[in-house]
Amino acid sequence: MKRILEMSHISKAFGGVKALTDVHLEVNEGEVHALLGENGAGKSTLMNILTGVLQADSGKITFLGKDYYTPTITQMEEAGIAFVHQELNVINDLTVVDNIFLTRELTGKFGLIDEDKEVQKTRELFESLGVKIDPTAMVRTLKTSEKQLLEICKALYTDAKLIILDEPTTSLSNEEIDHLFGILSKLREQGKSFIFISHKMPEIFTIADRYTVFRNGTFISSGDIKDTTPKDVTSDMVGTTFVDADMYEQRELGEEILKLHKLSGRGFSKISLSFRKGEIVAFTGLAGSGASELMQTMFGVLPIEGGSIEYKGKKLEGSIAHFMKNKIAMLPSNRKENSVIKDLSILENFYIAEHVLSFKKQIIKKSVEDERYEQQKKTLRIKAASSSAEITSLSGGNQQKVFLAKWLNTGAEVLLFNNPTRGVDVGAKAEIYRLILEFAKAGKTVIFNTLEIPEVQKIADRCVVFYGGKVAAILDHKDVSEKTVMGYSTGINTQR
Amino acid sequence: MKKTNNLTKQIGSFWAHYSYIVVMLVIMIVYAITISANGSSFRWSHITAILSSQNTCIIGTMAIGMALVVLTGQIDLSIGSSLVFTTSACIVVFNMTNSILAMIAAALIVGGILGLINGALVGLAKMPPFIATMGTMLIYRSLSLSVVRSMDTAISGSTSSQFAMLRSNSKYDFLRFSFGTGKILSIPYITLVFLLMVLLFIFVTKKTKYGKSIYAVGSNEKAAHLSGINTTFIKVSVYVVTGLLVGVASVLQACKLGNITPASSGKSYEMYAIAAIVLGGISMAGGKGNLLGVIFGALSYTTVNFIIVSIPSLTVDIQDTFQGLVLIIVILIQTLSPVLKEKAQIAKRRRLAESGK
Ligand SMILES: Nc1ncnc2c1ncn2[C@@H]1O[C@H](COP(=O)(O)OP(=O)(O)OP(=O)(O)O)[C@@H](O)[C@H]1O
Ligand SMILES: [Mg+2]
Numbered sequence: 087m088k089r090i091l092e093m094s095h096i097s098k099a100f101g102g103v104k105a106l107t108d109v110h111l112e113v114n115e116g117e118v119h120a121l122l123g124e125n126g127a128g129k130s131t132l133m134n135i136l137t138g139v140l141q142a143d144s145g146k147i148t149f150l151g152k153d154y155y156t157p158t159i160t161q162m163e164e165a166g167i168a169f170v171h172q173e174l175n176v177i178n179d180l181t182v183v184d185n186i187f188l189t190r191e192l193t194g195k196f197g198l199i200d201e202d203k204e205v206q207k208t209r210e211l212f213e214s215l216g217v218k219i220d221p222t223a224m225v226r227t228l229k230t231s232e233k234q235l236l237e238i239c240k241a242l243y244t245d246a247k248l249i250i251l252d253e254p255t256t257s258l259s260n261e262e263i264d265h266l267f268g269i270l271s272k273l274r275e276q277g278k279s280f281i282f283i284s285h286k287m288p289e290i291f292t293i294a295d296r297y298t299v300f301r302n303g304t305f306i307s308s309g310d311i312k313d314t315t316p317k318d319v320t321s322d323m324v325g326t327t328f329v330d331a332d333m334y335e336q337r338e339l340g341e342e343i344l345k346l347h348k349l350s351g352r353g354f355s356k357i358s359l360s361f362r363k364g365e366i367v368a369f370t371g372l373a374g375s376g377a378s379e380l381m382q383t384m385f386g387v388l389p390i391e392g393g394s395i396e397y398k399g400k401k402l403e404g405s406i407a408h409f410m411k412n413k414i415a416m417l418p419s420n421r422k423e424n425s426v427i428k429d430l431s432i433l434e435n436f437y438i439a440e441h442v443l444s445f446k447k448q449i450i451k452k453s454v455e456d457e458r459y460e461q462q463k464k465t466l467r468i469k470a471a472s473s474s475a476e477i478t479s480l481s482g483g484n485q486q487k488v489f490l491a492k493w494l495n496t497g498a499e500v501l502l503f504n505n506p507t508r509g510v511d512v513g514a515k516a517e518i519y520r521l522i523l524e525f526a527k528a529g530k531t532v533i534f535n536t537l538e539i540p541e542v543q544k545i546a547d548r549c550v551v552f553y554g555g556k557v558a559a560i561l562d563h564k565d566v567s568e569k570t571v572m573g574y575s576t577g578i579n580t581q582r
Numbered sequence: 583m584k585k586t587n588n589l590t591k592q593i594g595s596f597w598a599h600y601s602y603i604v605v606m607l608v609i610m611i612v613y614a615i616t617i618s619a620n621g622s623s624f625r626w627s628h629i630t631a632i633l634s635s636q637n638t639c640i641i642g643t644m645a646i647g648m649a650l651v652v653l654t655g656q657i658d659l660s661i662g663s664s665l666v667f668t669t670s671a672c673i674v675v676f677n678m679t680n681s682i683l684a685m686i687a688a689a690l691i692v693g694g695i696l697g698l699i700n701g702a703l704v705g706l707a708k709m710p711p712f713i714a715t716m717g718t719m720l721i722y723r724s725l726s727l728s729v730v731r732s733m734d735t736a737i738s739g740s741t742s743s744q745f746a747m748l749r750s751n752s753k754y755d756f757l758r759f760s761f762g763t764g765k766i767l768s769i770p771y772i773t774l775v776f777l778l779m780v781l782l783f784i785f786v787t788k789k790t791k792y793g794k795s796i797y798a799v800g801s802n803e804k805a806a807h808l809s810g811i812n813t814t815f816i817k818v819s820v821y822v823v824t825g826l827l828v829g830v831a832s833v834l835q836a837c838k839l840g841n842i843t844p845a846s847s848g849k850s851y852e853m854y855a856i857a858a859i860v861l862g863g864i865s866m867a868g869g870k871g872n873l874l875g876v877i878f879g880a881l882s883y884t885t886v887n888f889i890i891v892s893i894p895s896l897t898v899d900i901q902d903t904f905q906g907l908v909l910i911i912v913i914l915i916q917t918l919s920p921v922l923k924e925k926a927q928i929a930k931r932r933r934l935a936e937s938g939k
Pocket of ligand 2: 129131172216252481482483
């Protein structure tokens with residue numbers, strides 16, 4: 087087995103925060119290497135160091151027999167490393183093709199860009215990978231999952247020896263993930279290596295060959311996947327024995343609070359559903375099923391094209407602020423584009439939504455805001471040094487927790503969560519599930535959109551499966567299983 | 583070793599947040615040197631001249647509005663022409679009514695309306711700000727021009743294609759002399775108005791929910807929208823606020839100079855205002871910057887002008903070249919210094935790492 091990458095004695099601090107302390111990582115040729123750890127463990131930071139995005143304070147990188155100390159991005163690209171970042175980095179104002187060929191355009195006569203050839207190549211690439219995206223579409227019009235696929239395709243298109251995938255599957259459906267794994271296996275046989283970062287255990291045990299675990303910026307363990315169990319690596323990650331307890335309990339639900347009556351909108355039509363106080367409902371469906379669009383319409387982001395939304399018997403229609411005033415909140419998908427306000431601090435990102443509701447009282451009382459933040463920080467276990475730090479200084483999972491906190495802070499009665507545990511580690515995930523159950527017990531209605539069926543099984547009272555803009559099935563808690571949901575969401579089964 | 587490290591860190595963070603103060607001090611020192619090189623000595627009166635210059639107060643007041651507009655990621659090219667239009671209006675109202683209150687009200691109302699027109703074009707009709715305000719820039723000035731030529735001189739106050747305040751009005755002396763050129767503790771009143779406005783808007787941007795929404799819209803409009811912020815309202819409102827500030831500036835203009843010439847007054851003021859806010863450390867990309875910077879930016883900009891004028895060998899023709907050069911150099915220092923610092927650090931680490939292994 088040939089070793090292609092060796093990172094040794096790597097340390098990195100941001101100001102006073104030690105992100106990595108003397109860690110090491112070895113990757114062999116033709117393997118998928120899982121890099122594991124809780125939110126803020128230092129996974130993305132190490133990858134940023136490997137690819138020259140950040141510079142280590144000390145340590146050495148050996149890639150394909152050559153030593154690097156503080157390489158530049160171009161150096162590592164040329165050495166043969168491709169990087170799919172945790173947050174999407176596509177350019178919305180260019181076409182799919184232009185994104186793929188950016189900085190390595192195919193040229194024809196007179197050095198002009200040969201667009202036809204590029205489109206042709208992209209078609210072939212997408213076909214071989216089984217991706218159904220129009221190469222000439224503007225990236226702006228793509229769904230989040232399609233953007234993620236585009237990023238992966240872009241990395242696979244290079245002739246890199248080592249491809250880093252930092253949480254590549256967070257907005258992909260099971261089907262798309264299976265497909266991706268098929269491709270990875272094929273490339274692995276051709277001798278390519280992958281560093282694969284994910285918080286989803288089943289995934290890791292399906293695709294990875296070896297693993298490395300970090301905790302709080304230090305190296306904990308490394309080995310063959312076949313010699314370990316999900317339970318053991320999770321314990322390594324969290325530092326104590328982790329019990330994945332079954333937490334669902336049947337509850338007495340309250341009266342009907344929110345009702346959709348023959349609601350039509352972009353990507354779905356004539357949906358009638360009703361939700362009760364204290365109920366937890368999961369929406370699920372593949373890209374194009376309309377589940378995400380429905381959720382956005384229920385928050386005033388997309389327009390109502392027919393039918394109505396009724397909250398406590400009152401019709402709701404209008405601006406997002408109007409929905410917020412009626413005690414509805416929505417955590418959007420695609421954190422970087424839809425949530426992160428990069429020039430505002432953590433605290434400012436936290437209070438910005440609540441301020442829309444309390445806009446009449448213009449003056450900000452920092453002490454009050456800090457108190458509210460600290461409270462949420464404690465319940466959600468947000469790992470952040472100071473509330474005045476930049477939001478982008480937080481790890482992905484901790485950013486997600488700040489945005490959960492932001493919406494909880496609005497005092498909403500109906501919480502719409504689009505992919506709420508995206509990029510959140512196992513411990514914190516369990517924490518968020520526990521919180522959702524608690525909100526429900528306190529009488530709040532939680533509707534969440536997810537592609538992870540285990541998540542649905544853990545907490546949802548009901549699961550609504552969407553297919554082609556219609557409700558394909560409404561399943562009770564006890565009837566939810568990967569298989570039934572799969573059947574309905576691919577249109578193989580129909581309930582009605 | 584540790585102590586010096588801490589000190590450099592502190593200096594570094596001061597530079598990152600307040601580089602515009604350092605920039606102003608350096609420019610002041612250069613000014614002092616050029617003055618002594620010309621045989622006179624640098625005095626307090628030189629500083630008050632900078633403080634009371636119309637570049638500082640009038641352009642500075644309008645630059646506050648420009649800063650807000652730029653923070654939301656937009657631009658307003660019409661402020662110079664708006665100043666002409668509002669000043670014309672407020673002088674006419676003064677000439678007709680001899681009332682200070684009516685004059686101020688006219689300035690604010692007309693300024694606000696001009697701003698609202700800009701805001702409506704950009705925010706409601708969704709036109710690109712650059713184009714929309716370029717259009718109104720042409721319109722506002724030419725409207726004033728065409729009116730001044732046809733207006734009764736008893737109302738316009740002048741026969742020479744100008745609007746001028748009527749000396750015969752009883753409030754004239756108070757406005758022009760007691761207020762317009764008056765001072766307290768050697769600081770002119772009109773400078774105090776400018777400083778007051780900056781303080782007000784520092785408060786608005788730092789301590790109010792409206793202010794934070796401005797930053798949010800400029801930093802990530804989509805995320806701001808999804809947080810419930812009425813982004814259209816914010817984007818329109820900053821133009822209206824700018825219009826109101828132009829109104830304030832036009833009262834200062836009227837009181838300081840007593841007249842306005844539609845054909846030539848206020849030309850390129852939008853560019854000067856942009857220069858002032860950029861010198862004040864506000865990012866043209868939106869979402870980033872501190873309103874305190876506007877004070878220092880305006881002072882820096884005025885001082886640069888004074889330096890140029892104080893060098894006798896610079897002819898009028900070449901003055902703009904110097905102005906442009908200074909601007910480019912200062913911005914270059916501000917944008918390049920973090921890059922260079924990072925490069926130096928990397929090089930140092932690389933040397934250490936390679937010699938160690
Ligand atoms: N630019 C930065 N400035 C300050 N601190 C940072 C910066 N980037 C990362 N950190 C800190 O370094 C630590 C490691 O972050 P990193 O993003 O590597 O975590 P991660 O393992 O990728 O977590 P996640 O699973 O949540 O993505 C965190 O505590 C984070 O707050
Ligand atoms: Mg990460």
